[in-house]
Amino acid sequence: MMTPMPAWRMVPREQPAVKALAAVPLVTIGLTILCSVILFTALGSSPSVVLYNFFVDPFTSAYNIGELLIKASPLILIAQGLAIGFRARIWNIGAEGQLTIGAIAASLIPITWSRSESALILPAMILLGATAGLAWAGIAAFFRTRYNANEIIVTLMLNQIAFQLLYYLVTGPLRDPMGFNFPQSAPFPDAALYPPLFSGAGVRANLSVLITILVSLAAWILVSKSFSSFRLLVGGIAPNAARYAGFSGSRAIWISLLVGGAAAGLAGVGEIAGPIGKLQRILSPGYGFAAIIVAFLGGLHPLGIVMAGLFMAVIYIGSDSAMLAADIPTSAPVVFQGFILVFYLAAHVFVRYEFRRGSSLAPGRRT
Amino acid sequence: MIDPAKPRNDAVGDAERTCSPALLEMIGITKCYPAVVANDGIDLQVRPGEIHAILGENGAGKSTLMKLIFGVATPDGGEIRWKGQPVSMENPATARSLGIGMVFQHFSLFETVSITENISLTVPGTLQDLSGRIRRMSEEFGLPINPDALVHNLSVGERQRVEIIRCLLQEPELLILDEPTSVLPLPYVRQLFATLRRLAERGIAILYISHKLEEIREICHRATILRQGRVRGTVDPARTSASELARMMIGREIPHARHKRASRSGRVHLRVADLSYNDPDPHSVDLKQISFEVRAGEVFGIAGVSGNGQFALARLLSGEETLPAEESGRIVLFDKPIGSMGAEDRRARGLAFVPEERIGRGAVPDLSLSQNVLLTGHRKGMVRRGFIRRRQRDRFAERCIDEMDVRCAGHRAPATSLSGGNLQKFIVGRELLLEPTTFVVSQPTWGIDVGAAALVRQRLVDLRDAGNAIVVISEELEELFEISDRMAVMYEGRMSVPVATTSVRPEQVGQMMIGHFDAAAPRQTA
Numbered sequence: 001m002m003t004p005m006p007a008w009r010m011v012p013r014e015q016p017a018v019k020a021l022a023a024v025p026l027v028t029i030g031l032t033i034l035c036s037v038i039l040f041t042a043l044g045s046s047p048s049v050v051l052y053n054f055f056v057d058p059f060t061s062a063y064n065i066g067e068l069l070i071k072a073s074p075l076i077l078i079a080q081g082l083a084i085g086f087r088a089r090i091w092n093i094g095a096e097g098q099l100t101i102g103a104i105a106a107s108l109i110p111i112t113w114s115r116s117e118s119a120l121i122l123p124a125m126i127l128l129g130a131t132a133g134l135a136w137a138g139i140a141a142f143f144r145t146r147y148n149a150n151e152i153i154v155t156l157m158l159n160q161i162a163f164q165l166l167y168y169l170v171t172g173p174l175r176d177p178m179g180f181n182f183p184q185s186a187p188f189p190d191a192a193l194y195p196p197l198f199s200g201a202g203v204r205a206n207l208s209v210l211i212t213i214l215v216s217l218a219a220w221i222l223v224s225k226s227f228s229s230f231r232l233l234v235g236g237i238a239p240n241a242a243r244y245a246g247f248s249g250s251r252a253i254w255i256s257l258l259v260g261g262a263a264a265g266l267a268g269v270g271e272i273a274g275p276i277g278k279l280q281r282i283l284s285p286g287y288g289f290a291a292i293i294v295a296f297l298g299g300l301h302p303l304g305i306v307m308a309g310l311f312m313a314v315i316y317i318g319s320d321s322a323m324l325a326a327d328i329p330t331s332a333p334v335v336f337q338g339f340i341l342v343f344y345l346a347a348h349v350f351v352r353y354e355f356r357r358g359s360s361l362a363p364g365r366r367t
Numbered sequence: 368m369i370d371p372a373k374p375r376n377d378a379v380g381d382a383e384r385t386c387s388p389a390l391l392e393m394i395g396i397t398k399c400y401p402a403v404v405a406n407d408g409i410d411l412q413v414r415p416g417e418i419h420a421i422l423g424e425n426g427a428g429k430s431t432l433m434k435l436i437f438g439v440a441t442p443d444g445g446e447i448r449w450k451g452q453p454v455s456m457e458n459p460a461t462a463r464s465l466g467i468g469m470v471f472q473h474f475s476l477f478e479t480v481s482i483t484e485n486i487s488l489t490v491p492g493t494l495q496d497l498s499g500r501i502r503r504m505s506e507e508f509g510l511p512i513n514p515d516a517l518v519h520n521l522s523v524g525e526r527q528r529v530e531i532i533r534c535l536l537q538e539p540e541l542l543i544l545d546e547p548t549s550v551l552p553l554p555y556v557r558q559l560f561a562t563l564r565r566l567a568e569r570g571i572a573i574l575y576i577s578h579k580l581e582e583i584r585e586i587c588h589r590a591t592i593l594r595q596g597r598v599r600g601t602v603d604p605a606r607t608s609a610s611e612l613a614r615m616m617i618g619r620e621i622p623h624a625r626h627k628r629a630s631r632s633g634r635v636h637l638r639v640a641d642l643s644y645n646d647p648d649p650h651s652v653d654l655k656q657i658s659f660e661v662r663a664g665e666v667f668g669i670a671g672v673s674g675n676g677q678f679a680l681a682r683l684l685s686g687e688e689t690l691p692a693e694e695s696g697r698i699v700l701f702d703k704p705i706g707s708m709g710a711e712d713r714r715a716r717g718l719a720f721v722p723e724e725r726i727g728r729g730a731v732p733d734l735s736l737s738q739n740v741l742l743t744g745h746r747k748g749m750v751r752r753g754f755i756r757r758r759q760r761d762r763f764a765e766r767c768i769d770e771m772d773v774r775c776a777g778h779r780a781p782a783t784s785l786s787g788g789n790l791q792k793f794i795v796g797r798e799l800l801l802e803p804t805t806f807v808v809s810q811p812t813w814g815i816d817v818g819a820a821a822l823v824r825q826r827l828v829d830l831r832d833a834g835n836a837i838v839v840i841s842e843e844l845e846e847l848f849e850i851s852d853r854m855a856v857m858y859e860g861r862m863s864v865p866v867a868t869t870s871v872r873p874e875q876v877g878q879m880m881i882g883h884f885d886a887a888a889p890r891q892t893a
Contacts, residue, residue, distance in 0.1 A: 228753060230755065234734075237734075241742060245710065245743055246687075
């Protein structure tokens, strides 16, 4: 009896394919672009206009490049912090909430001293914002280490608490008394705003870009050279080996969540002390969630994250401009991010598995 | 097909075994992996009713060959013939449908359900019907088990019987056994051999993979010896001496550990007093009032079938599991209570530990050997102000590779690329370079080849001779008799009173391993 079986089978690779690993971001981005073009064309937009607006327009003016940097900056900053935890398999999904809490805490200073011109005001905001984000993430670390509560759930729920707290504050205690009942705080004094990098050029890119570059450099050095980062890595990829070595599991949880929280809090300061200039109901277009994608697209490597953050920012800027020029829907950037995540995960399957044609022609067994 | 009522194959004589046509034939089989040629032109013939040993060190290509036969991997060259017909083994299902069964070294049974339910996952039939067939099969072949028993209550020997019966129910003509005695205590080994002989008499061919020479000489009709992926000869093991087999297998004589008499006068390094521990895992054994001490200059052996509490004991000694502060004094290192101390602190006090699992516990599989050195060796000048000093780290790794003769592609090679024996040499070497004064080693030579095992044992004895205290937890009695000065046996979470190795015989310890703790002390009770 002959049984032909011309089906494709998934076979785990004997060793990870290095070439495939390198190809993952390229394949992901390529397929994302392809599918987006198909989708937007189906919606009646001209693909060349969409593509031009997505990928060329963001680079056409100094203003646009400035916008690109200002969008990329919080994404990269948050992703650098999250990646430290992700390498240790600690899943902080609450960066958006940590960003919100960091922004709220930092805003208390310019709201309290609204006429101050002190040079200390900005450093104090940075410190307070980062600390508040860190403390907010610390709640999840506490519940995880003390009660073994899953940090994904806790950080996710803490997001909602942070949002509600923000809504309460901007509609109540922190609302601008002169603001015609708009749910927002009084605008911050100049001393509480990040100075622009290129003064007078009309470019909005500010100090936050420099902070992000410094944080990325620090992350790179720590990840590649520090013993702490080695401990975290081992805890993530081989928990039993970490236990055997005596690396503390709860320490890994604390470090991962606190660093991620501080980075998100810092990004929150960058928003209120940057383009927004006050506390309001909407602080971020989902940077805290998009940063998760940035972290993975960048291969959890500090340099990769910088590239991935820039790419993601191109999408934000590009979809804004494409919305105007090619009349695509407002949900375009979210669709785009969804494409990236799905294709990234799909591409990763090929790194770990290969597909073989199963043509088994086994003679049947004698009975 | 095994049909107890069928008389044909009841006695396969020597003549039939040697003259009958081959059941399985491999011609020029080659399998290459990126780094090595695992099988290089292997020729092998297995005839019905013969017990055929595949003998070789770890890394010699035995496992690869079995994977090819069982369809887990496909050969790059050569031909496999089954009853004279060329076949291609696409996957284990193909192999099974041809009539090949395999009992793996590590069992794959679900703990929480019964034997019958486990078997019903792969063998068709109603539970009731299966239960009857299992019972008949177990009587027929001397494999006593109760089909309704839950697997987590079974001893290792019983679990193996379940695996064998599972294979037999599929009516194989060729049964592959991978290191079947590596987990069995002596009395069970006897039973297993009786079963295997009975199966062979029924005409079933058995491929017996092992590196235990005496066993092979006792039970196998023929032995094919592999070394470095090639066949080095096929012999009649009963007519070949053990040293001759060993020479073919490793290419030189087996070194034995030199063993001086231990001095019992040394200072007590490690003392365990009245240690009890409730394992949170309900399927594991709790430790009950364990007490022993280990002095400078002695090797203390802990024998016993695995699963009798050794796992928990090792973790408590290493610091992977800690005791609450008030019980810290149950484990004392140099008069200092360490029971509540973590692994890093214990290591700083001179206690090193080698776990039985190399991959994922003793070493991180995806990291390089250099990075794996950091795991426990970071105190040896490899970290300054929180930053890793690569040169020191790499030098340490190279020294470790050198001193233990680790075969690898250098210190940048990932731990997974090493064979079991080489990785074990690396881990033992790494811990020895920490210069421990108290060394706890769990299953030092589990599944590693004779040459590597001899080297590891010799290093342990050398460390002892330098005045250090050593605890060896091992299932291999021969090993404990070779290197330990005193030994105790663990059974169901209890430990026997330690005895001097020279005052007991292996048979007595074998009895202790199945719970008869008084077997070694008849004179004391008289």
